[in-house]
Amino acid sequence: MATAFSAAKFTAQPFPLNPASTTSHDSSIVFAKPTSLFLGSTRKLRLTSYSKFNLSRRSGTVDAVSDVVKQKKSKSSPSLLITKEEGLELYEDLVLGRAFEDMCAQMYYRGKMFGFVHLYNGQEAVSTGFIKLLKQQDSVVSTYRDHVHALSKGVPARAVMSELFGKTTGCCRGQGGSMHMFSREHNVLGGFAFIGEGIPVATGAAFTSKYKREVLKEADCDHVTLAFFGDGTCNNGQFFECLNMAALWKLPIVFVVENNLWAIGMSHLRATSDPHIYKKGPAFGMPGIHVDGMDVLKVREVAKEAIGRARRGEGPTLVECETYRFRGHSLADPDELRDPAEKAHYAARDPITALKKYLIENSLASEAELKTIEKKIDEVVEDAVEFADESPVPARSQLLENVFADPKGFGIGPDGRYRCEDPKFTEGTAHV
Amino acid sequence: MLGVVRQKMLGQSLPKIRPAVSVLRSYSSAAKQMTVRDALNSALDEEMSADPKVFLMGEEVGEYQGAYKISKGLLEKYGPERVRDTPITEAGFAGIGVGAAYYGLKPVVEFMTFNFSMQAIDHIINSAAKSNYMSAGQMSVPIVFRGPNGAAAGVGAQHSQCYAAWYASCPGLKVLTPYSSEDARGLLKAAIRDPDPVVFLENELLYGESFPVSDEVLDSSFCLPIGKAKIERVGRDVTITAFSRMVGHALKAAEILEKDGIDAEVINLRSIRPLDRSTINASVRKTNRLVTVEEGFPQHGVGAEICASVVEESFAYLDAPVERIAGADIPMPYAANLERLAVPQVEDIVRAAKRACYRSVPLAAAA
Numbered sequence: 001m002a003t004a005f006s007a008a009k010f011t012a013q014p015f016p017l018n019p020a021s022t023t024s025h026d027s028s029i030v031f032a033k034p035t036s037l038f039l040g041s042t043r044k045l046r047l048t049s050y051s052k053f054n055l056s057r058r059s060g061t062v063d064a065v066s067d068v069v070k071q072k073k074s075k076s077s078p079s080l081l082i083t084k085e086e087g088l089e090l091y092e093d094l095v096l097g098r099a100f101e102d103m104c105a106q107m108y109y110r111g112k113m114f115g116f117v118h119l120y121n122g123q124e125a126v127s128t129g130f131i132k133l134l135k136q137q138d139s140v141v142s143t144y145r146d147h148v149h150a151l152s153k154g155v156p157a158r159a160v161m162s163e164l165f166g167k168t169t170g171c172c173r174g175q176g177g178s179m180h181m182f183s184r185e186h187n188v189l190g191g192f193a194f195i196g197e198g199i200p201v202a203t204g205a206a207f208t209s210k211y212k213r214e215v216l217k218e219a220d221c222d223h224v225t226l227a228f229f230g231d232g233t234c235n236n237g238q239f240f241e242c243l244n245m246a247a248l249w250k251l252p253i254v255f256v257v258e259n260n261l262w263a264i265g266m267s268h269l270r271a272t273s274d275p276h277i278y279k280k281g282p283a284f285g286m287p288g289i290h291v292d293g294m295d296v297l298k299v300r301e302v303a304k305e306a307i308g309r310a311r312r313g314e315g316p317t318l319v320e321c322e323t324y325r326f327r328g329h330s331l332a333d334p335d336e337l338r339d340p341a342e343k344a345h346y347a348a349r350d351p352i353t354a355l356k357k358y359l360i361e362n363s364l365a366s367e368a369e370l371k372t373i374e375k376k377i378d379e380v381v382e383d384a385v386e387f388a389d390e391s392p393v394p395a396r397s398q399l400l401e402n403v404f405a406d407p408k409g410f411g412i413g414p415d416g417r418y419r420c421e422d423p424k425f426t427e428g429t430a431h432v
Numbered sequence: 433m434l435g436v437v438r439q440k441m442l443g444q445s446l447p448k449i450r451p452a453v454s455v456l457r458s459y460s461s462a463a464k465q466m467t468v469r470d471a472l473n474s475a476l477d478e479e480m481s482a483d484p485k486v487f488l489m490g491e492e493v494g495e496y497q498g499a500y501k502i503s504k505g506l507l508e509k510y511g512p513e514r515v516r517d518t519p520i521t522e523a524g525f526a527g528i529g530v531g532a533a534y535y536g537l538k539p540v541v542e543f544m545t546f547n548f549s550m551q552a553i554d555h556i557i558n559s560a561a562k563s564n565y566m567s568a569g570q571m572s573v574p575i576v577f578r579g580p581n582g583a584a585a586g587v588g589a590q591h592s593q594c595y596a597a598w599y600a601s602c603p604g605l606k607v608l609t610p611y612s613s614e615d616a617r618g619l620l621k622a623a624i625r626d627p628d629p630v631v632f633l634e635n636e637l638l639y640g641e642s643f644p645v646s647d648e649v650l651d652s653s654f655c656l657p658i659g660k661a662k663i664e665r666v667g668r669d670v671t672i673t674a675f676s677r678m679v680g681h682a683l684k685a686a687e688i689l690e691k692d693g694i695d696a697e698v699i700n701l702r703s704i705r706p707l708d709r710s711t712i713n714a715s716v717r718k719t720n721r722l723v724t725v726e727e728g729f730p731q732h733g734v735g736a737e738i739c740a741s742v743v744e745e746s747f748a749y750l751d752a753p754v755e756r757i758a759g760a761d762i763p764m765p766y767a768a769n770l771e772r773l774a775v776p777q778v779e780d781i782v783r784a785a786k787r788a789c790y791r792s793v794p795l796a797a798a799a
Contacts, residue, residue, distance in 0.1 A: 114768060115586025166586070166767030177588040177766030193590040194548065195520055235519040263520060265496030271519035337495055393769045403762050 080362055081297045087355070087364045088373065090128055090296055094352045095377045097124040097148035100157060101327075103381045104147065104164060108331045112389070113164045116193075117178045120148040122294075122326035125351035126258050127152045129299025130226055133307055139187040139225045141202035144179035145258075145325075146191045149228060154186045161384035167391035174394045175402065195229060195263075196236035199255070202227030203242040206253035206316075224310040225253045232263025234277045240284075243318065247285040250315035254306045255281075257320040258293065264329040265337045281318030293321030294349040297358065324349075463644035471613035471645070472502050472634065475620040476540065478652045480510055483538065486624055487514040489525055490542030490579075499544045500580060500639055526552030526577070530559040533575040538624060543579035546595045546633060560629035561604030576623045578632035581609075582676060582727045583764060583775050585637065592764035594728030596675065599631045600705040601732070606630045606658055607705040611679040612643040615702055618656030626658060633704075635677045661708035663715070667697030670721040670785050673712060673738055675701040678725045678776060685781035694789055704734055712738060713746045720751040721788040725781055730758035755784040 101119040108117050131140060131152035142149040150160055155171055163170025164178055171183050181191040189205060192198040202225050209223040233239055246253050257277050261268045269275055281288025291302045306317040324346035328335030359365040480486045488503055494517040497504040507515045518525040529539035543549045556577055563571045583592040600607045606628055610616040623630040665686050674682040679700045686696040697715055716722050722742055724735030735756040760774040786793045
């Protein structure tokens, strides 16, 4: 296909990110091992030849293969990517995400949860792979498919479940709901219902981090922001505007595309002129990387580099994770348009089964230990449901709270206190 | 045209034209039932088959059969050229629609909800609404922006806002808010045939509701006039104006009030811009009391405009201050009990009507 070919020329050249430094080139990793049937449903659209192009060209985007990774691939006996503790931590997080979302579906069909609920089943590797590398002060910005991002970042399962039930003990006191998970303590900045809306917000958070370091002189401020969004968002103007500014100002942000090939019922291939999202990075001056989002270890390796880049002040990265959602777009979606063969293909690449296999084969953990973790997570989720069930609904008086940070809406006076608390302010004709 | 004649003949019977079906609610044996969803679907279908320049564009309108199944079956009938699935680019495809309208096509642009229209509002206001004026009549924009508006159930703050007041404040736009299936069919057909930009605000919770429709409504040339309100229930004591889903609430409130000896007149506004001031004022001059009901935010809302209009034109006829019922002045909460408090309920309308009639009522919810 003509367009694909001409694009290949572009992406094959290493993009000079910063001509002076060479380190940035080396730190970009490629996982050139082609994943078969990436574009599973393309057969229907007669683009099989396109996918063949895909496999050979993908390696062209990136500049170099990191030595560390090359080493690992060459040995057949493990030089392992993770330690036992890390492995168990990752496994626990994956299972928590899955068990929680399955419980959400159950609760929804029992009427405890309502409105729009979008579940993350199948995509857990992306959340775990990236977020488990962050510090508490790093920020995560997500979309409406945000339950698992919040959980991975450390928001307690109880708080998330209560929020979903609309109870006052939820992380947003029941006022936000499934699509609006916020946590100041864990730096989860939402939870946005409009796709693309979170990207400028994430870029702003990264901007603040850089600003704190350079203008406010907090020299140790190296907070990184992760922006999660989907393939549908990558056609939206806000995405491009932010890629531009993030690269221009070298902001400490990683743009993580969870490409699950479907935006509700719209296939990525029907909506996008060039479906290779990772190529949009170099167009704006940042590395663009494609990774198998069903494999948590691969995601983790890429994430390490991308987050490391951001932390060192080398600027943004665009990471496209090829992943899949096992359920429909939301619990109200009948999910009729997706090919069952495609679904089966990805179900066979379930990230939890894959990690389990890796841990056992490399003797990092035994079946029993993993079973213990699963049991523990079941208890955590059950406890979360019980807690949410027993929590009270918001009081009537809560209806009008939190509209403003300033309780009466009169603003803050010159003395730094709320004007409404100043008795002098309410003299005369002002009626508070 | 039929609709206009019918309005004038309200209350009288004319052998040739059958009166509005809802006034004859008790005579339901002859009428068929139709959901609002089917009404919209059939209107789109008929207009698209009548005029090849009409096309539908939006997210999930084609293969998914419409995010709320409004455009079900249209892709099979008219093909992907005329029923276009778009990427998630509201600003982009709203702008493309306006451009197509400049050059003579008749786009129907669907927003999955009107909350998403905010991403395209620059095109709705600046490209569509103002063009005819700026070009001194050379560029008319026969476009329809349609989609669900207002609160649904438990969908949170970013999916629940009502945009009637926002769009209705802008000169150059026509803003329609159907309630029943008859409204949906007639107003959508009128909107598609209209040479000006129309913002067509539906309501997700009404899509599944069934209303009786007469054969006249099912006729493919059926059309309702833009700018005429409909008196759903004739009364003597207090006028209640409402639009979209609130009309249903107002009618229920009227039944409750009847038991208390208050005979309420319920007006279904149908058209927010142009607002049917003459019908509203004529009604207030008859009843002398007014309650306005809307789902959206109170400040600068539709009720505020109606109140101002009545004060300007019928001040001497008012026996009581105008009562405004609107949504709570907060972003829509998620928790189910809070959401119920944030949207007007039938009891709120009953209380307001009683206050307007100077009956003693328990204090309303703190506003």
